[in-house]
């Protein structure tokens with residue numbers, strides 16, 4: 001998996017149970033993955049069409065460091081599917097543990113918002129891996 005983003009969980013990110021608010025984590029994941037999908041597909045015109053089941057395995061507390069990783073699972077005609085993991089990073093031991101994971105699908109769109117094909121060179125690159 002490729003490292004996409006690093007976040008420090010701030011007090012402002014905490015919800016009413018003392019843990020990182022789930023919607024904030026989803027926002028981080030969506031932003032990081034959208035940026036990665038745009039880089040892979042060589043276009044800024046990518047929209048999120050689906051965020052699959054999001055599993056919050058472990059609570060995240062204020063002051064903890066989070067690293068967001070992704071890998072390409074599939075490149076379709078107009079869509080790209082990514083597997084994403086958010087991992088807590090222990091600055092003392094450098095150990096990482098998954099705190100949240102999901103799959104996200106992005107679609108390439110034209111100026112009218114219609115789905116358009118992802119370049120063949122991108123499909124070839126990820127089909128042959």
Ligand SMILES: CC(C)(COP(=O)(O)OP(=O)(O)OC[C@H]1O[C@@H](n2cnc3c(N)ncnc32)[C@H](O)[C@@H]1OP(=O)(O)O)[C@@H](O)C(=O)NCCC(=O)NCCS
Nearest residue numbers: 046047048049050076077078079080105107109113114115
């Ligand atoms: C993304 C969007 C353009 C797709 O339109 P559409 O009419 O469904 O287009 P299509 O049916 O041609 O599907 C396009 C691709 O999306 C995929 N797709 C559509 N719905 C999907 C779903 N629920 N799950 C997974 N993939 C899906 C299709 O499989 C297809 O992939 P492929 O070409 O690689 O086979 C449209 O749904 C949209 O504008 N959604 C809103 C996006 C948005 O605002 N996101 C939030 C902000 S970024």
